[in-house]
Amino acid sequence: MTESADGAASAKADRGLLALLAASSALGPISTLLLIPALPAIRDEFGATTAATQAIISVFLFTFAAGIPLAGPLSDRYGRRPLIIGGLVFFFIGSILATFAPTLELLVFARAVQAIGCAANTTVARAVLGDIYNDWRLARGLAHLTLVMMMGTAISPYLGGLITESAGWHAPFVLLLVLSIVIGLAAWRWLPETRVVRVDSLTLAEVGRASVKLLRKRVFLECAVDAGVIYALYLGFITLAPYVMSDMLGKPATDFGLYVFFLSSGYFLGNLYVSRLRGHASMERVARFGILLQAGAACLAFGFVAVGLTHPIYWFLPMFPLALAQGLALPHITATAVRLAPGYAGAASGLIGFSQQAMAALAVQAVGFMPTDTPVPMLAFCAALSLISLVMSFMLDKAMQAPENRN
Numbered sequence: 001m002t003e004s005a006d007g008a009a010s011a012k013a014d015r016g017l018l019a020l021l022a023a024s025s026a027l028g029p030i031s032t033l034l035l036i037p038a039l040p041a042i043r044d045e046f047g048a049t050t051a052a053t054q055a056i057i058s059v060f061l062f063t064f065a066a067g068i069p070l071a072g073p074l075s076d077r078y079g080r081r082p083l084i085i086g087g088l089v090f091f092f093i094g095s096i097l098a099t100f101a102p103t104l105e106l107l108v109f110a111r112a113v114q115a116i117g118c119a120a121n122t123t124v125a126r127a128v129l130g131d132i133y134n135d136w137r138l139a140r141g142l143a144h145l146t147l148v149m150m151m152g153t154a155i156s157p158y159l160g161g162l163i164t165e166s167a168g169w170h171a172p173f174v175l176l177l178v179l180s181i182v183i184g185l186a187a188w189r190w191l192p193e194t195r196v197v198r199v200d201s202l203t204l205a206e207v208g209r210a211s212v213k214l215l216r217k218r219v220f221l222e223c224a225v226d227a228g229v230i231y232a233l234y235l236g237f238i239t240l241a242p243y244v245m246s247d248m249l250g251k252p253a254t255d256f257g258l259y260v261f262f263l264s265s266g267y268f269l270g271n272l273y274v275s276r277l278r279g280h281a282s283m284e285r286v287a288r289f290g291i292l293l294q295a296g297a298a299c300l301a302f303g304f305v306a307v308g309l310t311h312p313i314y315w316f317l318p319m320f321p322l323a324l325a326q327g328l329a330l331p332h333i334t335a336t337a338v339r340l341a342p343g344y345a346g347a348a349s350g351l352i353g354f355s356q357q358a359m360a361a362l363a364v365q366a367v368g369f370m371p372t373d374t375p376v377p378m379l380a381f382c383a384a385l386s387l388i389s390l391v392m393s394f395m396l397d398k399a400m401q402a403p404e405n406r407n
Helices: 003-046 056-077 078-101 103-130 139-155 158-167 172-190 204-215 218-249 253-275 280-306 312-339 344-367 376-400
Strands: none
Touching: 003 056, 003 103, 003 139, 003 158, 003 172, 003 218, 003 253, 056 078, 056 103, 056 139, 056 218, 078 103, 078 172, 103 139, 103 312, 103 344, 103 376, 139 253, 139 376, 158 172, 158 204, 204 218, 204 344, 218 253, 218 280, 218 312, 218 376, 253 280, 253 312, 280 312, 280 376, 312 344, 312 376, 344 376
C-alpha cells in the first residue's frame, strides 16, 4: 500500500472512531433532549408536580455526576474499551426499565440506571481523545466530537415531541432502547483500546492521588466551575421552557422542539468554527469572545421579557448567539482542564464532567420550583449564571498568566 493510501486509510479509521465515540457519548444528551418535550405529558400522566417531574432529569444528572469521577479513574486503570461497552449495557437495562415503568418513581430509578452508563460513555470518550492528542489539537478534537454528536442531538427535541404526541411518552424510551443496541454492537466490533500501557502498574490509589493533585490546581478548578456554570445555564433553560410554553401559551411539544433545533444550530456552528482553528492562542481568543457573547445574549433575553416581550421568539432568538457562544467556549475550557493531567486523561475528564453534571442537576431541580406562567424567573436565572461565567473567565485568564500554566 502506498504512503498516500496509508494516510487515507488512517484518516478513515479516525473518522470512524470519532463517529463511534460521538454516538456513544451522545446517548446522555439525546436521552435528555428526547424527553424534555414529554415532561408535561409525564407530569399529567402521573398527576405529579412540576418539581417532582423534574426529577426525571435532575436525578439522571446527579447520578451522571456521581458516576463520572469513578468512570475516569477506572478507565485509566482497566482500559477505555471495557468501560464504554459496560456503560452501553447499563444504558440498555435502564431503557428497558423506563419503557415499561408503571410509576413515576420507577421511571426516575430507570433514568438513574441509564445515567450510570452515560457516565462511563461520555467520560471515557473524552479520555480516548486525550490519549490521542496532548496539545491544542485536543480542543479541536473535542469540537469535532461535538459536531458529530450534534447531528443527533439537534433533532432530538423535535423528534421527541413528535413521537410523544403520536405514540405517548413511552415512545422516546423505545427509541433509546434501539439506539443502545445498535451502538453497543458497533462498539463491540470496532472500538479499540487506546489507554497507554504503563511499565509500572497504575493502581486506583495512584489515580486517586492524581485526582487530588488536580483539584489543588487553581486553573483546573476554575475550568471545572466555568464549564459547569455554562452547562447549568443551558440545561436550566431548556428543561423549564417546555412547561412555560405549555402552561402560559398552550403550545404543543413539537413547537418546543422546533425552537430548540434553532438553539442547537447555534451550538453546532460554534463547534464547527472551533474545529477549523489551529493553535492554542486562537482557541483561547475565541473562547474569551464566546464567554462575553454568552453574557450579552442572556442579559438581552432577560431584558426582553422584563419589559413585557414574552412571546417565545424573544426567549429563543437571543439564545441562538448564546448557544453559538457556548460552542466557541466549552471545547477550549474542557481541553485546558484535560491537558493539566498528562497520563491521567480519564481522571481529568471525570472531574470536569462531574462539575458540569452536578451543577446542571442543581440548576434543573432549582428551576422546577419556579413559576411556569411567565418566563421572567427562568431568564433572570440564565442571565445571573452568564455573569458568573464571565467572572470565572476573567479569573481563569489571570491564572493562566502564571509561568507554569503558559502553553
